[in-house]
Amino acid sequence: MRMVWKTMRLRHVGMAFFWACSMLTFRSSILLTGEANTPELESIVVIVSFVANMTTLLALAAWAENDPERIDRLPLWPMAAVVVVGLVLVHFAGRVGGGALLPFLLGGAVLTGVGYGAFWGSWADCYGRMHPARTSFYVPVAFLLTAALFLAVSLLAENLSVPAIVLMVPLPVISLVCLVHCRAEVPDGRAVPEGGSKRSLLAVGSLIGLIVASLVLSCLFGFMWELTVFTVGSVNEAHLAPLVANLMVAVALVGLVLYARTRVNLDIAYRIVVPVIVVLFAVLPFFWETNPVALNIIMSASYGVFDVVIWSLVAATSYDFAVSGFVVGGIVRSLSVLLRLIGIGIGFLVTLVPGKPSALIVGVSLGALYVLVMLGLFNWLRHKRKAGAEKLEEGAQTDAFAQLDTSAPDEISETPGEEDAAPAAGAKSTDNTMPAASAKPTASAERADLDDEQALYTTIAEDYGLTRREAEVLPFLARGRSAKVIAEALFVSESTIRTHTRRILEKTDLHSKQQLIDLIENYE
Structure with a gap:
């Protein structure tokens, strides 16, 4: 603010x-x-x-x-x-x-x-x-x-x-x-016309x-x-x-x-x-x-x-x-x-x-x-109905993850290279049960990381007054993606992506993509 x-x-x-x-x-x-x-x-x-x-x-x-x-x-x-x-x-x-x-x-x-x-x-x-x-x-x-x-x-x-x-x-x-x-x-903040009536x-x-x-x-x-x-x-x-x-x-x-x-x-x-x-x-x-x-x-x-x-x-x-x-x-x-x-x-x-x-x-x-x-x-x-539906969906996802975990030992033992990957994940034993135990918390951890990452981008967008389109480009730039890749992902031209990138750098008072990546990694 x-x-x-x-x-x-x-x-x-x-x-x-x-x-x-x-x-x-x-x-x-x-x-x-x-x-x-x-x-x-x-x-x-x-x-x-x-x-x-x-x-x-x-x-x-x-x-x-x-x-x-x-x-x-x-x-x-x-x-x-x-x-x-x-x-x-x-x-x-x-x-x-x-x-x-x-x-x-x-x-x-x-x-x-x-x-x-x-x-x-x-x-x-x-x-x-x-x-x-x-x-x-x-x-x-x-x-x-x-x-x-x-x-x-x-x-x-x-x-x-x-x-x-x-x-x-x-x-x-x-x-x-x-x-x-x-x-x-904000000349480039226009919404994409596709699905206009339904979206409106x-x-x-x-x-x-x-x-x-x-x-x-x-x-x-x-x-x-x-x-x-x-x-x-x-x-x-x-x-x-x-x-x-x-x-x-x-x-x-x-x-x-x-x-x-x-x-x-x-x-x-x-x-x-x-x-x-x-x-x-x-x-x-x-x-x-x-x-x-x-x-x-x-x-x-x-x-x-x-x-x-x-x-x-x-x-x-x-x-x-x-x-x-x-x-x-x-x-x-x-x-x-x-x-x-x-x-x-x-x-x-x-x-x-x-x-x-x-x-x-x-x-x-x-x-x-x-x-x-x-x-x-x-x-x-x-x-109340929406909350009930979300609980049912969350329960279904939990059951799916649990079923995946119980079947993981047999699958891992039969897949080439998986035994080598297990110790790198932190397991000290070659027992087939250990890789499954080490992989169990990945689903919730990944969701938490995604939420934190999205919150970070939202904070940066708010603090520097980025437009909606500029905020959409920001995560791609943080991962070092090229203008061509970002343009294909967002269904816009490469010149539009370059314009968004230039404006992001102007608003953040930076001079290169690497400086922007450093800002995102060190942002508090």
């Missing part, structure tokens, strides 16, 4: 600039003025933008699923261009008013949604090609910068009367520049428990957001206090990662925090009439944790399964957006019901809690 901190550059957390711009568009009404500054039109902007966001992500993910290299050929500058045009249209919608208000508003919402969708997928793809040790640190830091930018733009627009459009337009442009530089750092489904399937939990929270967040907006009467007012909560959460997450000093398994924290949040959400509605913003503060801060966790895991899963982060991120993000829209719809319907909404809020929360309990039970049963 110290190496990640030292090698981090602003471009590595450039997602924060587009992320802040996206949150300012989706969660704030500072762009809306005049006739457009109403809760109904604010909700329309959010809904239309989310639909366009989700559609763009799914379309591009399907387009790139079997050929991830298409993402590399996708031009980046249109993403920032459509966002800027969309922001301008939304900003001037209230100023033009009249019959042009709705076309300006809808057009701007669609364009911003399309641009943000492309940005989400592109950053997920970029992070998915970096080592998880880096992304588990970059994403929390990006969220911290996002919260700071969000708060700064809101305060400047509210207190100093700086036009929000002037503050927001540079954000996607800066993010674009950072994305271009980050993509240039496996990657998404590995996150199924977390995805369902995040969908529940997304629905609750959208539900709470809509209720707060209509109760307070303004999106911006509803999010003034949650801005500070988001900033505090971001500081805590970055502190956690720095304290851990290694790759943090954030999904464990998320599995704990989601049920706790839902329980609190079921209790707090009883205080709805006294302070409705309190619920939104809790949900906004919780959703900030969700964003950090889910994007860290999307990047790590994409890296581990060697698939495009655009595909995995597109699917996960689209599902969360869909459930958030459903939550917004439920919240809008609740506002139409006369009487106290607290009972309905408790009902929705209890339903969400029920889903999470069923999900937890499902995961527990699945892990």
